[in-house]
Amino acid sequence: MKSLLIIADGLGGRPTDYKGKTCLEAANTPNLDELARRGSTGLLDSIGPGVRPGSDTAHLSIFGYDPEKVYTGRGVFETLGIGMDVREGDISFRTNFATVDENFILRDRRAGRIQEGQEELEKALQGLKPSQPGVEVLFKTSTEHRGALILRGAELSDHITDADPHKTGVKVTEVKPTTTENSAEKTAEIVNELVKKSHEILKGLPINKEREREGKPPANILLLRGASMKPDVPSIEERYGVKGVAIAAGALYIGVARALGLEFKRAEGVTGRADSPIINKAKLAVRELKGEVDFTFVHMKGTDSCAHDHDAEGKIAFIEKIDEVIKYFLDNLDWDETNVAFTGDHTTPIVYGDHVSDPVPIVFAGPNVVPDEVDEFNERSVLRGGIGRISGQILPILLGYSNRLKKFGT
């Protein structure tokens, strides 16, 4: 049997979201309700009760990996997510082009969300090298001011702080080791040197001269953060003996999936934003599940983005778009041979506008799921659900329904 895991990022909400209802309650979702009617519902703490999840740690836990044990930091999901080749011992970073003055005082953390010239900036930074011999730098831009960087060499450490102060008007933060290991001290020194050198390389580039003439903040420094090595984990295939593909658009989710050995497939035209044609993810997932893969992971981001922007109407509209995706699955999946889980990776309420630890509704449906009596899908209705309240482990539970787990004991 096949398995389909669908995650709507930041799906969960609170009664304060929209006129006394959560966005899921306020949205018109006949197809999610049909999924609930067919299946069994409950509450998911993606990591555990009282733990406030990041998207990366939440996904690890949903895939059955304990983030307390395996999480190394965000950087590696960024480098993997934008398609860089990450090797053992590599230190990965998220980067952003930013704007500083001559005294390294931060003026704009995103260089005015620079839209153009990524190719020129990337090319210029190929000359970025530390004075320390034997250490290689790999850099790649992604969207707008974003990019990722790999330090490759012997005896490097990811136990260092960030260069990004996360606010303007202050100096770029000096990176420091967080342990007393020599490797951490050495890596911190290298990163501080690279940040300074990036300013030397970038400040005189034609694109920045042009931006300054136009009164726009120049992309005159590269800030590094989220230092991390690749998590030392068995792949999903090694662990569960199944082949899976990941269909997502955001680099982070692609990165997590790749770190766990899933093959990434891009659906046509998707952007990771609320206007993304997510129906194409459903079409691709159905095609994949008709092929050789055992399971497919589909990720949709818009719910979380709208909630971060305190945009209840946007989140409701995106949930209704997800409902169309669910309709496509209801109409086109082989329901005799497929078990499905639909949930969020965490709750992002409208008023607070960031992740919270409140559990998120979940539904399992398929031929092997014992249905409960819940026939609506939202934070309130699933309180009566048959799944109860569970912590992470959604992929193994789903593979269990599809008879794809190895036995523990005899």
Added chain:
Amino acid sequence: MKSLLIIADGLGGRPTDYKGKTCLEAANTPNLDELARRGSTGLLDSIGPGVRPGSDTAHLSIFGYDPEKVYTGRGVFETLGIGMDVREGDISFRTNFATVDENFILRDRRAGRIQEGQEELEKALQGLKPSQPGVEVLFKTSTEHRGALILRGAELSDHITDADPHKTGVKVTEVKPTTTENSAEKTAEIVNELVKKSHEILKGLPINKEREREGKPPANILLLRGASMKPDVPSIEERYGVKGVAIAAGALYIGVARALGLEFKRAEGVTGRADSPIINKAKLAVRELKGEVDFTFVHMKGTDSCAHDHDAEGKIAFIEKIDEVIKYFLDNLDWDETNVAFTGDHTTPIVYGDHVSDPVPIVFAGPNVVPDEVDEFNERSVLRGGIGRISGQILPILLGYSNRLKKFGT
């Protein structure tokens, strides 16, 4: 947002408590029911299913600390609870004045629950010193026969047994090391010496001569038990970034709260007994929550004490007194800005008269809690509740509702 955690000690009960009902079911609790109607209910295993909790371990777990990892023993909560200054490396003990004959056979474990002379006894024991150089003894009485003692010096260990045999007619127990460390052997020797010396010091005191003349058991020995160092844990403020106060009367609860860095505040006239004016705790809590603290912990003891005494009617009456406290909170809290949890630290059924592992009902209420359909608060009604069954972690869950948790991951 603010958070209020209310614990009624030993709240949970069994159908055998009172005419086929638990005490919570038998009690008239319109305000607890209103809290349930507004909020979401469920079952709490304070440590975990099938674990029979002490009050100290249960509270640690409710505050989000794993007692399997951090619990060192009871003594330190007693020394902290009665206001002694506990330093790193100190070994804390609970003590009781007891009565022995000339052969150290225990005649009364509590010296007839001695009511008078605590000052004289405490003063006399300031002369208690081991022959071992460099080890200091600090002793303080609390109520009746109770007190606490600190051993301070280099290379002491809390890995030793108790001097109290917990029954009369037998010799005072020789304290033994429970590990092979030298420090444990040395500490056991010191404690044995101190117990003997306490008899020498106490037996001839005027107060004991007077008691003997009156036919009362003299307080002629000090028994030490519950050896423990301060748990090596980050404070609640370090861990969660919030400032909290504790409002309690029993030394143990004050001690646990202080061990976790909470500031203790005494409500007017409270005693820790069933006749305590607990409404004053509610008034103080509301005042505190209007000030600068992020959260307040309120503890009420009477439910547990009555259950230990097999007194169903007493427990029911105390629950109805708690219901008045809840009414005060319903009327006086800022409910737009406060999330509340109410539960017990464990179940203490009337027939058995001691803590059991049965889960205890819990309710969360506040602006960010998705309400369930339960509108009564007792062991039976919450089985249909939306919180499900959770293990410990009540403070972090509550702080999560109040948007006060740090994110794990990005």
